[in-house]
Amino acid sequence: MDQDQTPIALEDGWRDMEAGIARLKRILHGVDGTSFTSQEYINLYTMIFNMCTQKPPYDYSEQLYKRYKQALEEYIKSTVLPSLKSKHGEFLLRELVERWKNHKVMVRWLTRFFHYLDRYYVSRKLLLPLKELGLSCFHDLVFGGLKTTLTTIVIDMVDNEREGQLIDRALLKDVVGIYLEIGQGSVGLYELDFEKAFCKGTTDYYSKKAQIWMLEDSCPEYMLKVEDSLQKEKERVGHYLHASTEEKLLEGTILELISWRAEEILYKENSGCRVLLLDGKYEDLSRMYRLFSKIDAGLFHVSKIFKEHVKEEGMSLLKHAADAANGTKNEKKEAVGSPEQEFVRKAIELHDKQLAYVTNCFQNNSAFHKALKAAFEDFCNKDVAGCTSAESLASFCDSILRKGGSEKLSDEVVEDTFDKVVTILSYISDKDLFVEFHRKKLGKRLLFDKSANNEHERSLLSKLKQYFGGQFTAKMEGMLNDVSTARDHQTAFEEYMRDKLPNHRVDFSVTVLTTGFWPSYKTSNINLPSEMIKCVEIFKDYYNSKQKSKRLTWIYSMGNCNIVAKFDAKPIELIVTTYQAAMLLLFNGSERLSYSEIVTQLNLPDDDAVRLLHSLSCAKYKILNKVPSNRIISPNDVFQVNHKFIDKMRRIKVPLPPTDEKKKVVEDVNKDRRFSIDASIVRIMKSRKVMGHQQLVAECVEQLSRMFKPDIKIIKRRIEDLISREYLERDLETANTYRYLA
Template sequence: MTMNERKTIDLEEGWEFMQKGITKLKKILEGLPEPPFSSEDYVMLYTFGVFFLLLVSLLFLWLHILKHDEFMLRELVKRWANYKIMVRWLAKFFRYLDKYFVARRSLQPLTEVGLKCFHDQVYQELNAKVSDAVISLIHQEREGEQIDRALLKNVLDIFVEVGMGQMDHYQNDFEEAMLKDTAAYYSRKASNWILEYSCPDYMLKAEECLRREKDRVAHYLHSSSEPKLLEKVQHELLSVYATQLLEKEHSGCHALLRDDKVEDLSRMFRLFSKIPKGLDVVSNIFKQHVTAEGMALVKQAEDAASNKKADKKDVIGLQGRDFVTKVIELHDKYLAHVSDSFQNHKLSRKALRQAFEVICNKGVAGSSSAELLAAVCDNILKKGGSKKLSDEAIEEILEKIVKMLAFIIDKDLFGELCRRKLARRLLFDKSASDDHERFILTKLKQLCGGQFMSKMEEMVTDFTLAKDNQTSFEGYLNNKPHAYLGIDLTVTVLTTGSWPSYKSFDLNLPAEMVKCVEVFREFYQTKTKHRSLTWIYSLGSCKISGKFEPKTMELIVTTSQACALLLFNSSDRLSYSEIMTQLNLSDDDVVRLLHSLSCAKYKILNKEPNTKTISPIDHFEFNSKFTDKMRRIKIDLPPLDEKKKVIEDVDMDRRYAIDASIVRIMKSRKVLGHQQLVMECVEQLGHIFEPDYNLIKKRIESLITRDYLERDEDNPNQFRYVV
């Protein structure tokens, strides 16, 4: 039809045609049998103002949303789908207007107008009822009923689509109410479950609830709801009852740790890691539990020492090893929990460290942890101390001991004790394995640094050189017939600065020993003329032959003991004062010496009067009738209490370390306040020992006196480095 051939149609005829078109479209949308629109129908509808279609369709939709609950939701979903089709048709009919007229006038596109009409005429009236119906269905599902999840998905999509790209309608008209209902629902459940179930069963319930809520999000809730929904559930089920749940008697965190319930502890970690400060509560209980178990071991060791009336040697010997072994086993047990149950989380590692810092810095029966660890190390490393263990087992134990050392504050005290024990093992040939000695030194160096272990490494090197020196001496004797000694002599030459300090005294040696000293001095001068020898007789040992009436026996004694016994080759009876004069010893040394020979296990000398203590009025004779089932016996001197000397040495070393630290800091900073200087000093030295603040203050004053530092004239709490 051309423009000239267009037929004029009046309003009544056009309205009748449009009604027929609308009826036809409604039937199509209702699914009734109806042929599709022809091109002529399409053009006629376009021509006669089908914008009326939108209004009629809205009315049509409104008239059909008069149902309730699930039926209302189904009808709404159906009518919403039809409405969107109508809007698309409308957009097709008025495509030309939408493309040109609407664009030129900056009007809303017809599709947006359609959604706005639905929002204003239908959504505003129904959203509260729809939201209540959806929340009711969610409640039914939480109670175990089956619901149509696809229906809820479609209904909630309407909330999103009406927002035209914004989530305001979904959040304000549905999500807010849904989250409030969720909180109320789980609050009621939690208040009953906390009374009814054990901690593990409660956590199973909570974990299942969280899983189901995530499943709801996956099937019909919008993905943006997941974190908010889970937060509500976690708050009501976990946060509100965290302390009550974790401290439940017979089933809480303490019980799970005690019974090694790895799976339940893992679930606890997973759940409480999701709530604010949840792991803080778990970690605090973990620390309390481990500390309590460790302190129980301390008390057990204390009670054992008290019940057996053990002396100090027993405490730091077998009992000490037993205690340290149990502490290591305790650490292994809970380290496994940190790794397996708590995913090696930093809070659980911190809790374990803090617990063992408390345990490992508690002494037992007056012996500090540093003493106990040093004694156990010595026991393992010396001959016979671990003969039933493989090399791998010994290294594993040593490595664990070093890990325990990490918790001890006074690492420098441990280091000094270890150094003295290493010296005795080397000097008296008591070390079981050079490899194990190097292994422990390497581990200690990794923990405490090279400077901390430098002296012990120098001792090992020094002792190796001493062996080479002895070999050279033996060669010297073979090449010098006039130097024949008649006895076997072994001399260990050591560097003074590397080894612990030992008491030196001028012991009057018998002629045989004097010759030995002279010959060795002559040999040593051939190697170097710039070093002087100082003889430490307290570290020497001798093997002498004792000719007793029952039998001849070999006696293994110290140098001073040998000198005392050799006096009786030329005298049958000697007084206390005569022995002291001839040996040139102090009273304390003579008392120890004579006690070991006349009052201890082996009575080589007879004493008058026959008492158990040594006094200046005593007289001594050789006990020719002495005998023993063994042909070789070792006569030990009463051990000296070296603890006081060790502590004094450590205190002195600490002063030097603090001085050095302060000078290093001030040299780099030039000017620094008192508080900052103290804090940096503590930070530098804290990995070896815990510096005392008063001592740091005294060392600062000492450095000022010695012109290393000076006070600022205007601010006495500020120091300057003196160049």
Template sequence: MEPGKVMGLDEGWALMEVGVTKLTRILEGKKEAPFDSESYMRLYTTIYNMCTQKPPNDYSQELYDRYQKVFKDYLTKTALPCLREKHAVFLLRELVVRWSNHKIMVRWLSRFFYYLDRYFIARRSLAPLSDVAMTCFRDLVYKELHSTAKDVVIELIQEEREGGQIDRALLKNVLDIYVETGTDQYKNDFETLMLKDSTSYYSRKAASWIQEDSCPEYMQKAEECLRKEKERVAHYLHSTTEAGLVKIVQTELLVKVAKQLLDKEHSGCRALLRDDKVEDLSRMYRLYQPIAKGLEPVAEVFKQHVTAEGNALIKQAEDAATSGGVQDQVLVTQIMELHDKYMDYVTKSFQSHTLFHKALKEAFEVFCNKNVAGSSSAELLATFCDNLLKKGGIEKLSEEAVERTLENVVKLLAYISDKDLFAEFYRKKQARRLLFDRSGGEEHESSLLTKLKQQLGGQFTSKMEGMVTDMTLAKDSQLQFETYLNDSVATKPGIDMTVTVLTTGFWPSYKTSDLNLPSEMINCIQVFKAFYEGKTKHRRLMWIYSLGTCNVLGRFSAKPIELVLSTYQAAVLLLFNNTERLEYKEIVEQLNLSHEDVVRVLHSLSCAKYKVLKKEPMSKTISHNDAFEFNSNFTDRMRRIKVPLPPMDERKKVVEDVDKDRRYAIDAALVRIMKSRKVLPHQQLVSECVELLSKMFRPDIKMIKKRIEDLISRDYLERDTDNPNTFKYVA
């Protein structure tokens, strides 16, 4: 174009039409040479010149309008007729081709009209050329065909769900048109309708599968459906669809049929737990874990199942008790094995989810707090520990097995509400183990105490640890005593003597008596007293004869037999060194013992297995009119025998001691709460007291009320004058 010459609109547009025609022929696949740089520059320059001429020859607005017309003409005259004659998958393919061509056309024309886009549109705040072209496609092609295309896509998705092979790349390209056409097009024109259709599809499937399949088969299908839907999103659906699609599968296949699925008679959750189907339970967890409150029914079934298993063990133990005594060891071992088994389920199949830890805890709390044949769970566990830690119990197990069992003891104790009762029973039994040299080893005693201390605190184990320490000190004291006796100056006791010195505060309270000791024993005590007073002046010795043991040589006609006896038994037998026959009343007078103690001792010596004394008249019970003689004809195949005393039922005393301690604990808790709060209503005071003490025992509400009344009478608390249900702390 010559310099200074003005280009008319028609003249310039004629040049542009040549370029547009060339472009459309290329897009339609007709034989046409590609654009070279010269032709490209000619078209660009034409637009540039027509836009930079001075008014009225600035044709920017006209070119903007004609740019839009180019697209309208091409889409209505060329693209739409081709699309209208296609159906099903062929329509989708044609639509993808037309969309691709449209984007190519936009790209090329935008280059030719670049100057228009860069300056005119920017100054006038008009829609950019690319938006104009997109609007044309949306208004002319997309609006007419998106619904039909959507139906075809949904049909293909259904076909794929039923196992058919489809062209995923084609679907991806079609759905990209929905996404690229506008912000809400994909969601409104495709996703919403596809999700609605998916809901119907999976609702039908659920109704069919829940009737036909077992629970494991159903879950496998549900898991596969979830996997495939996520795969579908990855291949051709938009990423925003995944959440909605997954929720539909979860709702239709899992949530709505949860009760039916979990309760299936021969294959539901209970059956899976019963038959140890670990893999299926893991799948159940995986499926229901992402669903809000989805695991709650599973956890509830788990809790019920574990509770039932535990209750069955208790029932079994009860039945065994009626036919031959409670099998303490067996029952506790079975409960430990049950705990190991289901804790394994919690950690592996249920991924240590808090809901299942809670379910396991609540289940064990139910049956671990049941009495068995009159014995509380606290007593049974203490007895189990006693048998385990005794000589003979430890030796049967490896070090590893002992440690594992001790850990299990502490785990079970966590479920027992009356931990203070366990502590008292355990302490009594521990004391007997230590005092009578029945313990399997200090190492294991200390190991259990360390574990208990970690779980329940130092206050729980302080007395138990004190007893172990006392025994070590007592051994040292005995060695010092032996050294003292070996000193030629020291008075000799006349017989071998071992004394265990204990600290009163650590040990259970034992019954003391003013037993009239035989002269041989009096001499021993005086010797030890002289030794001990030489060591310390600050402690007073109090002798507990009921815990003593004596080895006495019985000179019987057949052969001499060494008798291992309690101090009380020995004292009775030594009376017969000076006389052949003694009446019951004489024995009581000479020993200065209670009727209860004398009856137990005489029964063990004359009515039980070893009849060292002859009783007149012969019977199985001791009465005030009985007379006793030394049985010189007594014999036994053993040269050394232990004559046991009838066992005492300590259970009642332990319970009484614990009840007394509980009263003190409740008093202390109430005062502590009121001291910090000053004023509290009754209900809140009770609930806070329960919470404070529940770590050690479950306080009885009636007992708390009694203690409150007692504290009021002792002027620690007072009732509010306006509201008698509110208490005040009396400073």
């Protein structure tokens, strides 16, 4: 400004400014055009500029700052407040939004006119910037008095929307925007004046709804409504709320709909979690998982019910097997095999079904895998119809691997079944007992040519080895290799026989076994008939010519013979054991033989003699006649060939009475366990040198639990035995502590 220019008086200048403000009001109301011209804007800006840059005492910056605020307050009091006073509900919101838009336009133009004041005076005096001052005026005079009413109206509108009514979402977004804009980028005002009350209104709404839904709806219907509500609340945030509200809004909704009612939902009569599991409701269970994963310990409670369900289903299978074994329940026609084999088949089906829940419904969550494992470990380690689960599983495998043991299964089904067998075995603590039973049955299949498929035998061993380690299957792999090698021996032996004894009339085959691989079989020095002795001697000569460093031990109890018996009606081929054959061949030289004569000539123990004579004279096929003719074998009995014997078949198998092999297997396993415990204790003490009793027992249990669950009392006895054998000694200075003796 030129030095000789006359200063602008405050009132004169403000009069022009008032004219500009009046023009602005008319523009806002659509009365006087839509905007200022460039010249009008420049004139007003220049006037304010001049009034702020005049030398004291004509610098009116302070007065203009105050009048800026007064002008806004006057506009609000004269125009805005009266227009809002007569409005209610949604109409109040619309009016407020409109007035807020006008207010922002007014503030924007005035701050442009007073820009110089904002740049220098406000910043120098550290005053509230003009824009913020304008927003503050609206908050203090308008918003502060209405915010409670506004929040109530918004909550009512949202509740109406939750009830299915259509509302003006754009209007709500604009109203919520006012909270945020007045806060100038901060959500503090929004959270304090709106969000807190809105979230409270939401929890109140869903608290009432939860009570109604729980009474009226089934568990699946309730969960469907909960999931739908959560999804809509999430969408609601996207439509007209601030993003920061989502977490709090969902948290409150989840609290009311799930957390407070978790037990009611899970145990709801006729439709709770257990019922969903029983009915195979995959979609509902998936929804339950999704909902309960949102609350603390929610999945723990679901997994607990899942575990109880699986355990109860397993116990039901055990009861069914026991009922079937006792004959108290009619077996279904489709049931295959013994009750214990049927139990294994049903257990595999149960595992498939429950694993499908874990995979498809519970997203492979580790808590559900642990629950499944714990439940199966619980019932799979109980006896099945008088048999251990280990024996039942071995019998089940035998039914698949034995010729004629089960229905014809494709290779793919067999492979899949073996995978599932290995899984079930992983739940059984006495895995070594399974190995021994399986080895015993494998031996019979291999020695009596009852194995249906050699590749299936190896496949199962491969899976067992992969899962439990090479030590688990080493002996059984050796058995398979022995049989393969024995075939080569037999081929070579037959060529040897043709060369040495071309006119020999007896077909004779031998299977050479490696002692360490096979189960222990009963041996006795039975006096064989001359025909058999000749065959044995020939094979000895052959084998000694091939293997000079190895000694043969003959196990006649595992041998089989086919002999032709000439009865009056017709000759019949008898399939008998070596012992039975030796006994029958005695009658080629004598028509009648007493019990004592038979025992003496064969050099048989009494228990073997009784079993053999019972099978030939008192069982299904009475090849011999017994005097007296009862079913009890006694030392005074006399036997002779039953020439009148007849059967419609030309070839029959004469079975021996069954023996209790289970007892022998258990004894062998217990003996092996003692060795394993000894080895484990020595191995641990050798590395530690000194160790407390509790720590030694715990580490021993941990080492051995992969194969069996050792009894603590037996471990204690084995420690005492090792002390007596001077592998260990008690520490004289420290109680319950052992030292390793090198």
